[in-house]
Amino acid sequence: MATDNHRPEPNRTLELLWGVQQPPSRGPKPALSLRQIVDTAIAVADAEGVGAVSMRRVADELGFTTMSLYRYVPSKTDLLELMVEHASEVPDVPPELSGWRDKLRWWATDTAQIYQRRRWALDVPLNAPPMGPNQIKRMEQALAALDETGLSGGEMVGILVVLSGYVRGHAQLATTLADVESRTGASQQAWDTAYGRMLTEFVDPERHPTLARIVAEGGFENGQDEDEWLDEDFGFGLELVLDGIARYVERRQGSMSPE
Amino acid sequence: MATDNHRPEPNRTLELLWGVQQPPSRGPKPALSLRQIVDTAIAVADAEGVGAVSMRRVADELGFTTMSLYRYVPSKTDLLELMVEHASEVPDVPPELSGWRDKLRWWATDTAQIYQRRRWALDVPLNAPPMGPNQIKRMEQALAALDETGLSGGEMVGILVVLSGYVRGHAQLATTLADVESRTGASQQAWDTAYGRMLTEFVDPERHPTLARIVAEGGFENGQDEDEWLDEDFGFGLELVLDGIARYVERRQGSMSPE
DNA sequence: AGCACTTGGTTTATGTTGTACACAGTTCTA
DNA sequence: TAGAACTGTGTACAACATAAACCAAGTGCT
Numbered sequence: 001m002a003t004d005n006h007r008p009e010p011n012r013t014l015e016l017l018w019g020v021q022q023p024p025s026r027g028p029k030p031a032l033s034l035r036q037i038v039d040t041a042i043a044v045a046d047a048e049g050v051g052a053v054s055m056r057r058v059a060d061e062l063g064f065t066t067m068s069l070y071r072y073v074p075s076k077t078d079l080l081e082l083m084v085e086h087a088s089e090v091p092d093v094p095p096e097l098s099g100w101r102d103k104l105r106w107w108a109t110d111t112a113q114i115y116q117r118r119r120w121a122l123d124v125p126l127n128a129p130p131m132g133p134n135q136i137k138r139m140e141q142a143l144a145a146l147d148e149t150g151l152s153g154g155e156m157v158g159i160l161v162v163l164s165g166y167v168r169g170h171a172q173l174a175t176t177l178a179d180v181e182s183r184t185g186a187s188q189q190a191w192d193t194a195y196g197r198m199l200t201e202f203v204d205p206e207r208h209p210t211l212a213r214i215v216a217e218g219g220f221e222n223g224q225d226e227d228e229w230l231d232e233d234f235g236f237g238l239e240l241v242l243d244g245i246a247r248y249v250e251r252r253q254g255s256m257s258p259e
Numbered sequence: 260m261a262t263d264n265h266r267p268e269p270n271r272t273l274e275l276l277w278g279v280q281q282p283p284s285r286g287p288k289p290a291l292s293l294r295q296i297v298d299t300a301i302a303v304a305d306a307e308g309v310g311a312v313s314m315r316r317v318a319d320e321l322g323f324t325t326m327s328l329y330r331y332v333p334s335k336t337d338l339l340e341l342m343v344e345h346a347s348e349v350p351d352v353p354p355e356l357s358g359w360r361d362k363l364r365w366w367a368t369d370t371a372q373i374y375q376r377r378r379w380a381l382d383v384p385l386n387a388p389p390m391g392p393n394q395i396k397r398m399e400q401a402l403a404a405l406d407e408t409g410l411s412g413g414e415m416v417g418i419l420v421v422l423s424g425y426v427r428g429h430a431q432l433a434t435t436l437a438d439v440e441s442r443t444g445a446s447q448q449a450w451d452t453a454y455g456r457m458l459t460e461f462v463d464p465e466r467h468p469t470l471a472r473i474v475a476e477g478g479f480e481n482g483q484d485e486d487e488w489l490d491e492d493f494g495f496g497l498e499l500v501l502d503g504i505a506r507y508v509e510r511r512q513g514s515m516s517p518e
Numbered sequence: 519a520g521c522a523c524t525t526g527g528t529t530t531a532t533g534t535t536g537t538a539c540a541c542a543g544t545t546c547t548a
Numbered sequence: 549t550a551g552a553a554c555t556g557t558g559t560a561c562a563a564c565a566t567a568a569a570c571c572a573a574g575t576g577c578t
Contacts, residue, residue, distance in 0.1 A: 065556070244502040283575095
């Protein structure tokens, strides 16, 4: 059967993600492994961002030619997906946690920590639904936490979208603010002054009364203490989301037929 | 003074975004304009996604050379930022709306509509805090809606992060699911079967009991009716977030010193 | 009126990228 | 033992962003 390689094949991607591949028996022993490739790629991304990850770079790091990688990975896109999958190992939910709220709080915080450690993960373009084992495990955890509420599957998924949206959104914002320098090549300070200039010079208090007032109150000074990452801000929004969920659950349970 | 062009200069970007530039008087008349460039770039992105936007492509579309664009835009990065800014015109809040909840609901829905119309906007890498007039106007609107609650600036900003995170997150998910085909080059169907395979073949009911149950119940069949975009799902999460905000506001107002 | 200077658009060139393709060596199977 | 399946390499290509040098077109100063 002709291999007809390299037009994207979801099934191949899927199999790579789940690591199902009986090693072929006829050829020479591979000197490399998917694992190695993905790990080096992750190392590069950790150190210099996902922009530094090129096929050439990864291959060089391993001491092989660029093209050798293509014996293990169908395309760079797949490599990126594999990176994300492998970069987010999922610990088990601490067993001492009980109640959906505590579990979800843990879940959200842990997810946020991943984004914090692997900031580049947010830069990987999201082209297909997440299908990797870790992604799925994470999904299962959140759904399992919600299971005790007795909500329907659809409702639980809806809630999950909200929660993970918040986590991702917060992370996105935090990284953007924290990493302007490495991302743009201009100094942190240059951005700060530009932003300040925008607020004072261009924000017309007529058109933007609320914003102007907040600025005047100094509400934009809190700025970027280095690792303000998993700080109050994150907790603030998180509890707010959890409150929303709680209210929904309450209302829903009130109107549910007893089992 | 030497111009030392093209190392990223936030101030230049800022000025481009706000359109402050007294036209120079000494050179030949420009045959092009920033506006035209950005508009064509947007048109290309609308039609074929942001991946199709290259300097070459935009210039060709306009009948100019690639390099001519650089007389108007310092870099492609800036062009992308300008595209996002211009692509999201912000209507005024309908005056008949009263109460923060209605206003925020409108705001969220309108924002989501932008993402729906300009799906490519979600693909533009976010490297710096949003500084364009439209972004700012949108921010002002949300803050203004919240102003009546009497919360502090910091609290309002925190809430805004949650809300916009949700909107963006939902949009991200919806587009990803809806546009797999154009994004990956593999057919919708191929992805569906791969996903189904994943759910049935790889999702071990031992390890993923909740997920497995939901799948068994058919909870993943709702699938992708073409423009299920601004549907119940969006409203579901939105009300949930609004509920969270409401609860926070209530609690906060209960403990506030009367003016 | 003339000259310097600024600006716009083109041409040419450079380095980097992902990946197609053909090949040579290796290992197993028939 | 012939060939099929497989690995890693070398070469090649098209697309990309953008730097540099250049000429023509205008403006302002003297």
